[in-house]
Each structure stands twice: as C-alpha cells, then as structure tokens.
Amino acid sequence: MVVAVEGLMTASLAFGQWTLQEDGRLTTEGRDIQLPPKESHVLRLLLTTPGVLVTKDCLLEHVWPDIDVAEESLTRCIYSLRKQLEGDRGLIATVYGRGYRFNGRVRVVARPGLVQAVGAHTAACPACGWCGERV
Numbered sequence: 054m055v056v057a058v059e060g061l062m063t064a065s066l067a068f069g070q071w072t073l074q075e076d077g078r079l080t081t082e083g084r085d086i087q088l089p090p091k092e093s094h095v096l097r098l099l100l101t102t103p104g105v106l107v108t109k110d111c112l113l114e115h116v117w118p119d120i121d122v123a124e125e126s127l128t129r130c131i132y133s134l135r136k137q138l139e140g141d142r143g144l145i146a147t148v149y150g151r152g153y154r155f156n157g158r159v160r161v162v163a164r165p166g167l168v169q170a171v172g173a174h175t176a177a178c179p180a181c182g183w184c185g186e187r188v
Contacts, residue, residue, distance in 0.1 A: 064161050065161070066097065066101070067160040067161075068100060068144065068157050068158065068159045069141050069144065069157055071141065073093070073096055073097060073100060077093035079137060088137070091130055094115075095116055095130045095131065098112060098116070099145060099153060100159050101159075103155045103157060103159045104155070105154060105155075106148050106151060107152050107154065108152040109124060109127060109151065109152045109153075110152075112152065112153070113127055116130075131145060131147070141157075
C-alpha cells in the first residue's frame, strides 16, 4: 500500500478548480501560490486519501518526523490551507478531536493529457498505511 501511494506523493493532484503541483505550488486559473513545505505536505497527505480520516497523530508524525511539535502547528497549517482555498474551504473537514478528512474528488495528473482518479477505497494513511480510517 505504501509503495502504491509513494507515486502520489510526487505527482500533481487536481481537485475542484485547484491543482497541487509536484513542486508544492497550488494553482488555479489566474493564481499560483507557492505553499510552504509543511502546508504542501499536509495537503498532499489529505489529497492522497480522499474521504478518509487522517488522524492528527499521523499527520504530525509524517509532516514533522523526529520533532516534538505541538498540535497547534498542524492547526495553523490547516487554517492557512483553508484560507488559500478561499471558497473551497469545506474541502478539508475537521473531525473534532481526531483529525482531518479531504471531502472531494482528486485526480492524478501524471503527464499532460493523462488523468486518473484517486480511489477513496483506501482506508489508511498514505504515509504509514495504518492510521487513516473511514468516518
């Protein structure tokens, strides 16, 4: 499972009017936002498991590995991502006390003209393969 998702960690991912580019830029018509690395990583982890709860512990463990970081850092990342997404803020849902879930369809943009959907059948975190769950 982790091997299959590793390719998604470097692919461009399209959702709604937005595309998270391979290099961490969030683009839409007329906008090109260079996300900070942690925000890009959090968004990518959520996009690779649409419809699946990704726990706070999982996100903290994989976005800030080997660092004891407060949950507030993750909360600030989510706040900033929602602010960047403007009218699409509802795409990132909070499951209070547990984590976050991406609510939307995600397509992998592998190369120009090649698009495929990211399956929502996965019930595990893309980084570790165990801490995501359906809610």
